[in-house]
Amino acid sequence: MPELPNPNILNPFVLMDPSVAPAVALIVMAASVSASFLIARYFFKSYSFSGFGYLLGFPAGFAFLGLSYLFQYASWALANDAVMYPAFFWMQVILQSEGITLIALSYHFKNNPGDSGKVTFRQGMQAIARYKLKHVLVVVLPVLVVSVSFIIPSSAFVSAPYFNYPRLADLSFVMTVFNIAVLGYIFKSAIISLVKAANAKLLYAPVAFALLALEQYSLVLTYFDNSSVAFAGSLAVRVAGLALLVYAMRHAIRMAAARRRDLEIEA
Amino acid sequence: MRHEKRHRLQLYYDILCAIEEDTFRNGDARPTRIQHYSRLSYDKMVNHFAEMESRGMMQHTPEGLLTITAKGRKFIEQYDELTTLIESVGL
Numbered sequence: 221m222p223e224l225p226n227p228n229i230l231n232p233f234v235l236m237d238p239s240v241a242p243a244v245a246l247i248v249m250a251a252s253v254s255a256s257f258l259i260a261r262y263f264f265k266s267y268s269f270s271g272f273g274y275l276l277g278f279p280a281g282f283a284f285l286g287l288s289y290l291f292q293y294a295s296w297a298l299a300n301d302a303v304m305y306p307a308f309f310w311m312q313v314i315l316q317s318e319g320i321t322l323i324a325l326s327y328h329f330k331n332n333p334g335d336s337g338k339v340t341f342r343q344g345m346q347a348i349a350r351y352k353l354k355h356v357l358v359v360v361l362p363v364l365v366v367s368v369s370f371i372i373p374s375s376a377f378v379s380a381p382y383f384n385y386p387r388l389a390d391l392s393f394v395m396t397v398f399n400i401a402v403l404g405y406i407f408k409s410a411i412i413s414l415v416k417a418a419n420a421k422l423l424y425a426p427v428a429f430a431l432l433a434l435e436q437y438s439l440v441l442t443y444f445d446n447s448s449v450a451f452a453g454s455l456a457v458r459v460a461g462l463a464l465l466v467y468a469m470r471h472a473i474r475m476a477a478a479r480r481r482d483l484e485i486e487a
Numbered sequence: 488m489r490h491e492k493r494h495r496l497q498l499y500y501d502i503l504c505a506i507e508e509d510t511f512r513n514g515d516a517r518p519t520r521i522q523h524y525s526r527l528s529y530d531k532m533v534n535h536f537a538e539m540e541s542r543g544m545m546q547h548t549p550e551g552l553l554t555i556t557a558k559g560r561k562f563i564e565q566y567d568e569l570t571t572l573i574e575s576v577g578l
Contacts, residue, residue, distance in 0.1 A: 410577035472575035
């Protein structure tokens with residue numbers, strides 16, 4: 221009888237061939253972390269220059285994503301530690317979902333800026349009072365995601381000193397599905413905004429977010445069949461998605477500089 | 488036609504670009520022409536001029552003409568970069 225795969229694999233790096241896993245983990249982590257922090261840095265500069273509140277979610281989200289990739293590597297590096305391995309895995313899952321949620325919030329508040337681009341607790345309450353389901357979800361969901369990340373481990377620590385592997389594996393599956401839904405929203409918002417601005421030539425960003433959604437889908441496949449091929453695919457599309465976003469930003473900055481040079485030459 | 492309310496940064500940008508354009512076309516930048524290019528009421532424009540001068544982005548010459556400072560040019564570059572960057576990701 222063939223051996224059934226372990227349904228509670230947390231960090232899929234453990235599925236990879238041990239002879240290549242260290243190099244792959246290190247390269248993918250270094251590429252993902254540097255790309256995420258580079259994006260965060262560029263957009264944080266934009267936020268601090270403009271002061272537009274809605275822009276803050278974008279760099280914060282990518283900084284969270286960068287941290288989540290660091291924790292993914294750390295959890296794999298400490299795969300033999302019964303406490304640190306699941307603890308770092310939990311950090312990775314939560315930070316990734318929160319990062320993606322923050323990026324989505326940037327898109328949401330860009331489309332619904334209100335008076336100042338910032339949404340206060342009072343506005344959230346007013347939205348609830350007006351039964352605007354969409355607004356209620358947008359205000360409540362991030363709060364839920366954040367609170368779940370604190371409630372679950374707290375209760376787990378109280379009930380048992382060690383993490384519950386099957387529960388964590390299930391949590392990661394639920395969060396992955398949540399990530400796919402949120403990335404779908406980001407993809408839709410980015411594409412609508414670019415088409416409205418007649419900027420359809422610059423579709424790099426929606427494609428990059430589609431690749432990040434594909435990464436999450438590959439992780440779902442990995443969850444179900446413990447396939448190292450699906451996991452390797454998820455790593456490849458993640459790095460491709462982040463690289464594409466970095467390319468889109470550098471391309472945009474080069475275009476702005478070239479436009480400026482042309483104007484100066486004309487003058 | 489409905490005009491969207493412009494953000495203060497965009498107003499500064501529009502005024503500075505108008506000064507650059509007017510200087511390019513006519514050799515100097517006069518407040519009345521800048522008012523025309525930047526589509527502002529005279530009172531508001533004068534208020535913005537005062538703010539921008541206090542921030543060191545532009546200055547009045549003794550003849551009442553307007554010039555952009557190095558800080559103003561840097562602002563135009565940064566604003567250009569900012570808008571292109573956030574547009575590139577659909578924000």
